[in-house]
Structures are given as C-alpha cells and as structure tokens.
Amino acid sequence: MTTLLDVARRAGVSKSTVSNVIRGAALVAEPTRLKVERAIADTGYHPNAIARALKARTSKAIGIVVPDLTNLFYAGLAVGVERAANALGYAVLATHTECSPATEAETGRALIERQVDGVVIGGMSLGSALPTVLLDRGIPVVLASLGEPDDLRLGAIDHDDEVAMEKIVEHLYELGHRRVAFVAQELQEQSGERRRLAFTEALARRGLVPVDIYGGATAVVAHNDMLAIATIDRLERRGLRVPEDVSVTGYDDVPLASHNRIQLTTVRSDALEMGRRAVELVVKAALEGRPVAHRETQNNPLVIRRTTARAPKERPAA
Amino acid sequence: MTTLLDVARRAGVSKSTVSNVIRGAALVAEPTRLKVERAIADTGYHPNAIARALKARTSKAIGIVVPDLTNLFYAGLAVGVERAANALGYAVLATHTECSPATEAETGRALIERQVDGVVIGGMSLGSALPTVLLDRGIPVVLASLGEPDDLRLGAIDHDDEVAMEKIVEHLYELGHRRVAFVAQELQEQSGERRRLAFTEALARRGLVPVDIYGGATAVVAHNDMLAIATIDRLERRGLRVPEDVSVTGYDDVPLASHNRIQLTTVRSDALEMGRRAVELVVKAALEGRPVAHRETQNNPLVIRRTTARAPKERPAA
DNA sequence: CTGAAAGCGCTTACAG
DNA sequence: CTGAAAGCGCTTACAG
Numbered sequence: 187m188t189t190l191l192d193v194a195r196r197a198g199v200s201k202s203t204v205s206n207v208i209r210g211a212a213l214v215a216e217p218t219r220l221k222v223e224r225a226i227a228d229t230g231y232h233p234n235a236i237a238r239a240l241k242a243r244t245s246k247a248i249g250i251v252v253p254d255l256t257n258l259f260y261a262g263l264a265v266g267v268e269r270a271a272n273a274l275g276y277a278v279l280a281t282h283t284e285c286s287p288a289t290e291a292e293t294g295r296a297l298i299e300r301q302v303d304g305v306v307i308g309g310m311s312l313g314s315a316l317p318t319v320l321l322d323r324g325i326p327v328v329l330a331s332l333g334e335p336d337d338l339r340l341g342a343i344d345h346d347d348e349v350a351m352e353k354i355v356e357h358l359y360e361l362g363h364r365r366v367a368f369v370a371q372e373l374q375e376q377s378g379e380r381r382r383l384a385f386t387e388a389l390a391r392r393g394l395v396p397v398d399i400y401g402g403a404t405a406v407v408a409h410n411d412m413l414a415i416a417t418i419d420r421l422e423r424r425g426l427r428v429p430e431d432v433s434v435t436g437y438d439d440v441p442l443a444s445h446n447r448i449q450l451t452t453v454r455s456d457a458l459e460m461g462r463r464a465v466e467l468v469v470k471a472a473l474e475g476r477p478v479a480h481r482e483t484q485n486n487p488l489v490i491r492r493t494t495a496r497a498p499k500e501r502p503a504a
Numbered sequence: 505m506t507t508l509l510d511v512a513r514r515a516g517v518s519k520s521t522v523s524n525v526i527r528g529a530a531l532v533a534e535p536t537r538l539k540v541e542r543a544i545a546d547t548g549y550h551p552n553a554i555a556r557a558l559k560a561r562t563s564k565a566i567g568i569v570v571p572d573l574t575n576l577f578y579a580g581l582a583v584g585v586e587r588a589a590n591a592l593g594y595a596v597l598a599t600h601t602e603c604s605p606a607t608e609a610e611t612g613r614a615l616i617e618r619q620v621d622g623v624v625i626g627g628m629s630l631g632s633a634l635p636t637v638l639l640d641r642g643i644p645v646v647l648a649s650l651g652e653p654d655d656l657r658l659g660a661i662d663h664d665d666e667v668a669m670e671k672i673v674e675h676l677y678e679l680g681h682r683r684v685a686f687v688a689q690e691l692q693e694q695s696g697e698r699r700r701l702a703f704t705e706a707l708a709r710r711g712l713v714p715v716d717i718y719g720g721a722t723a724v725v726a727h728n729d730m731l732a733i734a735t736i737d738r739l740e741r742r743g744l745r746v747p748e749d750v751s752v753t754g755y756d757d758v759p760l761a762s763h764n765r766i767q768l769t770t771v772r773s774d775a776l777e778m779g780r781r782a783v784e785l786v787v788k789a790a791l792e793g794r795p796v797a798h799r800e801t802q803n804n805p806l807v808i809r810r811t812t813a814r815a816p817k818e819r820p821a822a
Numbered sequence: 823c824t825g826a827a828a829g830c831g832c833t834t835a836c837a838g
Numbered sequence: 839c840t841g842a843a844a845g846c847g848c849t850t851a852c853a854g
Binding site: 187232233234235236237239240245247250254255256258261262264265268269272277278279280281282289292295296298299300301323415418419422423441442445446447448 | 552554568576580586610616736740759
C-alpha cells in the first residue's frame with residue numbers, strides 16, 4: 187500500500203507538504219502542488235482515513251440506528267441520513283436493533299469504540315439506555331420520530347403525535363366510529379407507547395375507551411403504515427372487509443400507502459427530510475463539540491384515502 | 505477519554521498486559537487479570553477501535569452497497585448482512601448508490617480510504633467499475649444477486665435467472681399469453697439487463713418476441729417485486745384490471761408480495777440468507793488475505809399467486 | 823512556503 | 839508471566 191511517505195519521496199518533498207496539499211490546508215507553491223499531485227496520480231494513492239481519524243480525533247462517521255430496515259419509514263430515514271452524510275464527507279455505520287435491549291447495548295459499545303462523531307436514532311426500545319450511554323461519552327445524538335425526550339442534551343426531530351392522533355380520531359369519530367382499537371408494534375418500541383397514549387387521550391375527550399381489535403372494533407388505528415398494511419392483510423384473511431366492516435389508519439405515509447390497492451388513510455411524514463435534518467444537526471454539534479440540545483417538530487397533515495369509511499350499522503363479527 | 509495507558513497505570517501494570525487481557529491473547533496470571541479488569545470497570549474504559557485498526561491493519565468493517573434501501577429486497581439483504589457482520593464483530597458501512605456511476609465512484613473511494621476489510625454489492629450500474637476498483641486494492645468482494653461476473657476474483661451468490669425466467673415464461677405461456685412485456689428498473693441496473701435477456705430468450709424458444717407494456721401486452725414480467733407492485737398500480741390507474749386484463753409477475757418474493765391485496769406471482773429468493781452467506785464468504789477471504797473467488801447459486805421456486813390468470817380473449821386497450 | 827518532530831492509542835514481537 | 843520498544847499512517851504546531 188502506498189502511504190503519504192511514498193508520495194512525499196516520489197515528489198521530493200516532505201510528508202507535511204503532501205499532507206498540506208491533500209487537505210488543501212496551508213498554502214503551497216504552485217509548482218510544489220503540481221509535483222505532489224502528479225505523484226499522487228502516479229501512485230494511485232488514497233489517504234488512510236483510519237490514520238487520519240486517529241490523529242485528527244474525528245472519525246468522520248456517524249451512526250444510524252433503527253429497529254427494522256425493512257420498515258419503509260426507517261429505510262427512508264436511513265436514505266435521508268446517508269445522502270446528507272455522504273454530501274458532508276461522513277460515512278454511516280448502520281445498525282438494525284430489532285428493539286432488543288441487548289442489541290442496543292452492543293450497538294452502543296460498537297459506536298463508542300469506533301469513535302463515531304454523532305448518532306441518529308430512529309427507533310429504540312422503551313426506556314432504552316442507548317441515548318444516555320452515548321451522550322455521557324460526549325457523542326451528540328438526535329432522536330428522529332421519538333418524541334420529546336427528558337434529557338436536554340438530546341436533539342429531537344419529531345412528529346406531533348398528539349395533534350396527529352387527534353386528527354385521526356376526529357376523522358374516525360365523524361365517520362361514526364365509537365369502537366376503535368389501537369395496534370402497536372410487536373417490537374416494544376418507544377414511540378408506539380406515545381402514540382397509544384395520544385390515541386387514548388383523543389378517545390377520552392370524546393368519552394370513549396379503546397377496544398380490542400377483535401373485540402368488535404369498527405376501526406383500528408395502527409402505530410405506523412407498515413403495521414396498518416399488515417393489519418389489513420390479517421383482517422381480510424379473517425373475512426372482514428376494509429373499510430366496509432372495519433376502517434384502518436396508518437402513520438408515516440410510506441410510498442406504498444398511496445398504492446392503488448392499498449390507499450391507506452394516514453398521517454404524512456417526511457422520512458427523507460427527517461434524516462437529512464438530523465444529520466445536519468448532529469454534524470454541526472459534533473463540529474462545535476457540544477450536544478445538539480435542539481428540538482423541532484414536523485407538521486403532519488392527515489391524508490384521507492380509502493381505508494376509512496362510515497362505521498357499519500352492525501358490529502362486524504371477527 | 506481514558507486510554508489503555510490510564511488503565512495500565514491504575515492497575516499498576518504495563519500497557520502490554522492490559523492489551524493482553526483485553527484481547528484475551530497471551531496468558532495473564534489470574535491476579536493480574538483481576539486487577540486489570542477492575543481498572544477497566546472503574547474507568548469505564550472502551551478500547552479505541554480506530555487505534556486498534558491502524559496498528560492491527562484490519563478495520564473490522566465491511567461495506568454493503570445497494571442501489572436503493574427502500575426496495576424491500578435490498579433492505580432484507582442489508583439486514584442479513586448486518587446481523588451476520590455484527591455476530592462476527594464487524595461493523596457495516598452502508599451506502600445507497602441509486603445506480604449512479606458518480607456515486608459508485610465516490611463510494612469506492614470512501615470504502616478504500618476507510619480500509620474496509622471486504623464489501624458486498626447488492627446492485628450496481630451496468631458495467632460498473634466498482635468491483636474492479638476494490639479488487640485491485642486487495643479488498644475481497646462478493647456480488648449478491650448480480651449474476652456470474654467475468655472477474656474470477658469476485659465472489660458471487662446468485663439467483664439462476666435463466667431458470668427462473670424460463671419458469672415464469674412457461675407459466676404465462678401455459679395460461680395462453682402470447683404478447684408479453686418486460687419492465688426493467690428505472691435505474692440502469694446490472695441485473696435488470698440480465699433478466700431481460702433471459703426473458704427474451706425464454707420467449708424466443710416459443711417463437712415469441714417481447715411486446716411493449718402499453719402495446720397490447722396481456723402479461724408483464726417485472727424485473728423485481730417492487731417494480732411489479734408499482735406496475736400493478738400504474739396499470740390499474742389506467743383502468744386495466746390485474747389479472748383479468750393483464751397478468752403481472754415479480755421477482756424476489758418480498759414480504760409484501762404475499763399480502764392479501766397484492767398476491768403477486770413471483771419467484772422466491774431469500775435476501776436474508778444471501779446477505780448472511782455473503783458476509784461469511786467475504787470475512788473468511790479477508791481473514792485469509794485472498795479474494796473470494798467462489799460462486800454459488802440459490803434455488804428460486806416459482807410461487808403462483810393471483811396476479812396471473814388466463815390471457816383475455818381480446819387484447820386490452822390501454 | 824517547507825520540513826523536522828512529536829504524538830494520536832493501540833498491537834506486536836521480543837527480552838527477560 | 840510481564841514490560842520496554844517500535845511503529846501503524848497520518849496531522850499539527852512550530853522553526854526557519
């Protein structure tokens with residue numbers, strides 16, 4: 187492997203000078219620069235980012251942690267993160283935790299040992315220690331789509347789940363639904379419980395309480411789109427029609443939600459933009475050597491499609 | 505930040521000894537080990553993986569490159585790669601190239617500079633230079649789902665596209681279809697063309713030639729499931745019924761394909777297993793300091809669901 | 823404008 | 839069984 191020193195020798199200059207031209211740092215005389223550039227081209231030299239990271243004390247890498255990459259919302263978030271990170275010269279270490287506390291602990295350790303400059307968390311288990319572990323080592327972290335965290339050092343880009351759930355419940359209520367269920371993630375997820383709570387409160391404002399999905403519900407509110415889509419599948423395989431017998435709503439507006447065969451009523455969010463913005467925040471904080479300590483909220487319009495309809499007269503038999 | 509030296513001082517031993525207990529390498533006397541372990545626990549020490557990588561000349565990181573993370577097949581592949589990599593103590597650098605040669609070149613550079621120990625490529629542009637660039641620097645690479653590459657140094661885990669396309673065309677032919685179209689990725693992808701070719705040949709064996717999708721086709725064979733699903737959407741929005749007016753087939757059998765509202769006829773493949781196996785091959789080669797130079801083929805059964813039916817008497821009007 | 827020197831935090835033979 | 843020493847490939851003040 188050719189190193190800085192090889193290039194320096196070939197160009198007849200010192201390592202410092204080669205380093206200067208590569209980093210575009212100090213001023214280098216034009217003829218010197220040319221010699222160095224030629225030597226680099228001749229040798230096919232690539233700087234060793236590991237050596238650089240060790241000395242410069244910045245890995246130029248950030249971590250993205252999501253529970254499930256095959257959930258289109260998280261995949262979108264990861265894409266947003268990657269694009270933004272690459273544009274800034276950062277690499278991204280991806281981890282898929284399945285909301286397992288053990289995997290999260292592993293992930294935390296790996297991220298710390300690899301000296302990532304920051305991390306964006308798109309989902310984690312309820313009460314996960316991950317953010318604190320990272321923060322305590324001085325690593326800036328932003329939570330995407332995970333609510334308002336207690337720790338003030340955290341950055342957060344959030345949906346307004348309260349408002350969104352109010353819109354969903356209002357829509358359902360107007361359609362005459364009085365028996366409505368909530369379906370959460372199989373994975374015990376942080377945000378699942380938040381949305382459930384917001385849902386329950388919106389119901390309570392109308393004097394209603396949640397019902398079980400197979401306990402005669404005429405509508406089911408799912409924690410996210412992927413779950414809503416899976417719910418439609420389950421319902422229909424039991425012989426229930428959506429939306430004639432039961433209405434279903436999602437959350438995220440993943441690309442698939444607008445498919446002709448799905449047409450899911452849901453709440454829109456912009457995963458790509460969330461990812462982009464999260465990187466922006468985390469990288470800025472890393473560069474300034476401080477926690478992110480900044481929160482912002484996305485606006486999430488309700489988009490009404492064809493999985494919601496007037497409540498049936500009769501309660502459907504599951 | 506606490507370093508090896510801090511731990512050594514606290515335990516009253518040398519750096520070498522601390523390093524030995526951490527790596528579980530050389531034999532260390534029990535009392536010494538205990539002292540060191542206590543010092544590690546007391547200080548909350550985490551080894552610096554960057555320093556280790558520099559000296560040990562292995563980053564314990566691998567790259568996964570896919571064109572699109574929001575394609576469920578690639579997401580599944582990435583999950584398989586991550587699980588296997590993490591189990592072996594490797595981190596994964598994820599990149600999403602959108603099949604752009606410019607992004608691929610960027611990615612290659614980043615992967616080289618970061619000294620990844622190996623890379624698995626799940627998709628790339630037609631005639632991409634990426635594999636060669638990596639191979640030439642001694643980085644083992646395996647292609648997943650990308651056919652039989654020319655370069656003998658490459659590893660490959662592949663579907664048998666010829667056999668799969670023959671099964672699909674046979675199925676369609678038996679249903680009476682004689683005007684069938686192929687839909688490839690918008691992204692100009694390596695494997696898209698391979699499948700198109702296999703498709704064309706299977707048609708030719710029956711004396712048929714491909715037809716345009718809106719040129720009166722009674723069946724359309726899509727390059728993959730995500731595309732098939734998008735095609736159903738487009739067709740139906742034009743007023744065509746699937747499968748009554750036109751049959752549609754996919755490739756991959758992503759989780760969504762079996763959804764009650766989709767029920768896609770497709771060819772099964774196991775993205776998770778492909779990812780796992782790819783990591784296994786690439787890590788083994790890395791450890792032995794050699795190219796992968798090994799190929800294997802997955803078996804891909806045809807799964808017939810409800811997007812294919814007997815060809816209509818009349819050619820549908822688009 | 824250029825180069826000599828120190829050092830980032832580890833690992834790895836090698837002595838003892 | 840333990841430690842002193844060299845060195846991985848860079849960056850970064852600092853002299854000159």
